[in-house]
Every structure is written in structure tokens, then in C-alpha cells.
Amino acid sequence: MKADEALNMLYEMLQIYSPSGKEDEIASYLEERLYDLDFVNVRRDKAGNVYGEVGSGEYTILLCGHMDTVPGYLPVKWEDDKIYGRGAVDAKSSLAAMISAAKQLKSKIHNKGKIIVAGVVDEEGRARGIRQLIREGLSVNCAIFGEPSGVGNITFAYKGRILLTVKCRTKSGHVGAQHIYNNAIEAAFNLWMYIRDLCDQHRSPNGIFYSLTSSIIGIKSWRSMGGLPDRCRINVDLRVPPKFTSKDVIMLVKGAVEKAADDLNAEVSLRVLDRVEPFVARRDTLLMKSLSKAILEVTGREARFIRKTGTGDMNIFGSKMNIPVATYGPGNGRLSHTEYEYIDVSEYLMSIQVYERAIEKILCLTSN
Numbered sequence: 001m002k003a004d005e006a007l008n009m010l011y012e013m014l015q016i017y018s019p020s021g022k023e024d025e026i027a028s029y030l031e032e033r034l035y036d037l038d039f040v041n042v043r044r045d046k047a048g049n050v051y052g053e054v055g056s057g058e059y060t061i062l063l064c065g066h067m068d069t070v071p072g073y074l075p076v077k078w079e080d081d082k083i084y085g086r087g088a089v090d091a092k093s094s095l096a097a098m099i100s101a102a103k104q105l106k107s108k109i110h111n112k113g114k115i116i117v118a119g120v121v122d123e124e125g126r127a128r129g130i131r132q133l134i135r136e137g138l139s140v141n142c143a144i145f146g147e148p149s150g151v152g153n154i155t156f157a158y159k160g161r162i163l164l165t166v167k168c169r170t171k172s173g174h175v176g177a178q179h180i181y182n183n184a185i186e187a188a189f190n191l192w193m194y195i196r197d198l199c200d201q202h203r204s205p206n207g208i209f210y211s212l213t214s215s216i217i218g219i220k221s222w223r224s225m226g227g228l229p230d231r232c233r234i235n236v237d238l239r240v241p242p243k244f245t246s247k248d249v250i251m252l253v254k255g256a257v258e259k260a261a262d263d264l265n266a267e268v269s270l271r272v273l274d275r276v277e278p279f280v281a282r283r284d285t286l287l288m289k290s291l292s293k294a295i296l297e298v299t300g301r302e303a304r305f306i307r308k309t310g311t312g313d314m315n316i317f318g319s320k321m322n323i324p325v326a327t328y329g330p331g332n333g334r335l336s337h338t339e340y341e342y343i344d345v346s347e348y349l350m351s352i353q354v355y356e357r358a359i360e361k362i363l364c365l366t367s368n
């Protein structure tokens with residue numbers, strides 16, 4: 001695939017606005033492109049993920065990128081050597097680069113091995129896509145996830161995430177009698193401070209990646225009798241370092257919330273809405289070594305291994321499947337989810353070469 005074809009595909013992908021839950025149009029586009037590019041077994045699963053394959057043989061490599069973006073349309077522009085648009089960084093350039101690399105390898109790998117490219121849905125939502133991909137039971141030997149690590153870096157570790165909602169209920173009465181009654185918003189706020197304190201106790205001197213951190217991401221209150229607010233719900237997002245499982249943290253938060261409920265004289269209930277385990281990939285695998293070598297060859301610099309404080313589909317896949325995994329892709333991750341998303345043309349093109357060379361190295365060693 002020529003550079004201008006790879007660039008055009010990325011540009012067209014960016015022109016299709018595809019926030020989580022609205023991936024249909026881009027999925028159809030990708031299906032068509034994969035047919036055009038002579039991928040085989042092109043199909044869509046019931047979650048809306050798109051698959052295509054090249055090559056044949058025993059050893060199979062999964063290249064998995066997400067088709068969805070966070071919401072927030074951005075005008076798509078190509079100026080000088082930068083392409084702007086929602087998903088330019090997170091993570092359409094990774095997915096487009098994976099497709100381009102696989103196409104490029106088609107004529108070289110023959111029966112040395114197989115590459116399955118998957119464009120999945122809902123990575124920015126509740127990860128419906130990757131969960132369905134796991135249920136599909138693909139038989140793969142290793143997997144690369146396409147997320148912005150930067151062309152010279154490999155992401156090997158992500159924190160976990162817990163999304164929970166805490167409901168606070170108090171006895172309410174007339175607003176004029178506020179000295180007597182317990183305001184549910186204030187109780188919820190104080191309860192939030194207990195959660196903050198708990199996180200502070202698990203702050204690591206080694207930095208945020210190793211620390212338990214939290215954000216309050218939503219608050220809603222009710223006045224069921226028109227008096228002081230007597231119900232309040234807060235949504236909390238916790239980021240879990242690898243030393244904990246999500247279950248450990250949920251137990252800790254439950255303990256803190258129960259103590260708060262006693263102290264605050266409020267009825268409290270806690271519900272977990274979503275959880276993703278932290279994940280640290282092994283760095284001594286053939287996959288990691290091949291990626292590092294490819295990075296050195298393409299960029300002239302030693303690859304750096306990086307940890308991320310967010311979460312990715314690699315967390316869910318890597319915790320379920322006991323195979324080598326890595327996350328790699330072009331773009332500056334700091335621009336993810338911002339209105340400044342852009343990708344450097346040269347970085348995008350270099351990442352195609354990195355995927356290509358890394359896969360060639362793996363298949364060269366596994367097919368002998």
C-alpha cells in the first residue's frame with residue numbers, strides 16, 4: 001500500500017464521525033476497504049466489530065484497534081504535515097496503520113502465518129467490542145493493540161478502573177429547619193472526602209501510576225418532600241494501580257463508605273457500574289522484542305517502554321487470554337480526548353513500518 005493510499009484511508013476514516021455507539025458508518029466503510037484491499041474472511045460480529053485477514057498458516061497475530069472515539073466532532077483538516085480531527089490520535093491512525101501494514105505484508109508472508117485485523121466498537125464506552133471479540137474465540141498467538149504510545153514507545157502497562165455510584169439518603173424536613181435536618185448533598189460530599197482520604201492513604205512515592213486515585217464525575221440530588229435534599233447520588237471513577245485487583249479496592253471503598261455512613265448518620269448504598277483490572281504485559285516476549293527492534297530500525301532510537309494511567313482494551317484482553325500482548329501506535333497520547341487532536345504524517349507512516357517489520361520478525365522466527 002503506497003503512502004498516499006494509507007494517508008487517504010486515514011483521512012476518510014477521520015471524516016466519518018464515530019463516537020461510541022455510532023460506529024455503523026465507519027464499520028461499513030472499513031468492511032468495504034478490507035474487501036478492496038483483498039483481505040479475506042471479512043465480516044462483522046454481533047457487537048459490530050469488523051474483521052479481516054491476510055496470510056495463512058498456524059501462527060496468528062491479532063492487530064486490534066478501535067473504531068469509536070470520544071464524543072465531540074472536530075473539523076478534519078490536512079495542513080502541512082499534520083492531519084487534524086477527532087480520533088486522529090485516539091486511535092484511528094493506529095487502526096489505519098495496522099490495516100496498511102497488514103495489506104503490505106500480504107504478499108510477503110504467504111503461508112508463514114496469519115494476521116487478523118479487528119476494528120472494535122465501544123473502547124471509549126463500556127468495552128462491548130473487545131468483550132465480544134473475546135467471546136468470538138479467535139485462536140491467536142499474540143496481539144497488538146493500537147493506541148497512541150508514540151512511534152518510539154511501547155505501552156506495556158495500564159492502570160485499572162472502577163466506576164461506581166454511591167447513594168446517600170438522609171431524613172429531611174423543612175428548609176427553614178435546616179439546623180435540625182441532615183442535608184443529603186452535604187452528607188454525600190463528606191462521604192466523598194472519606195473516599196479521597198482512602199486514596200491518599202494509598203498514594204505511592206513512586207508516582208500516580210502506582211497510586212490509587214479517584215475523581216467524582218457526577219452528582220445528582222433530590223428533594224422528595226420539597227424540603228432539604230434528602231437523596232444524593234455521586235458517581236466516582238477510581239484508577240487502580242497494579243498492586244491491587246478491582247475487588248481489593250471495592251472492599252476498601254465499601255469499608256470507608258460504611259464508616260462514613262455511621263459518622264454522618266446517613267443511609268448509604270454502593271453499586272459498582274463497571275470494572276477493568278489493571279494490566280502489566282510481560283516485556284520478555286518475542287512480540288515485545290520484535291516491536292523494540294522494529295522501532296530501533298525505523299526511528300534510529302531505542303524503544304521506550306511506558307506505563308499509562310488510563311485503561312485500554314489490552315487490560316480486558318490481556319487479563320483473559322494468557323498470550324503475549326502489547327499496545328503500540330502513533331500519536332501523542334496527551335492529545336487524546338482533547339480538541340487539539342492531530343497526527344503527524346511522518347509519524348503515522350513510520351508506525352506502519354514498525355508494525356510491518358515487527359510482524360515480519362515474529363513470523364520469520366515462528367515459521368522456522
Ligand SMILES: [Zn+2]
Nearest residue numbers: 090091123147
Ligand atoms: Zn483509545
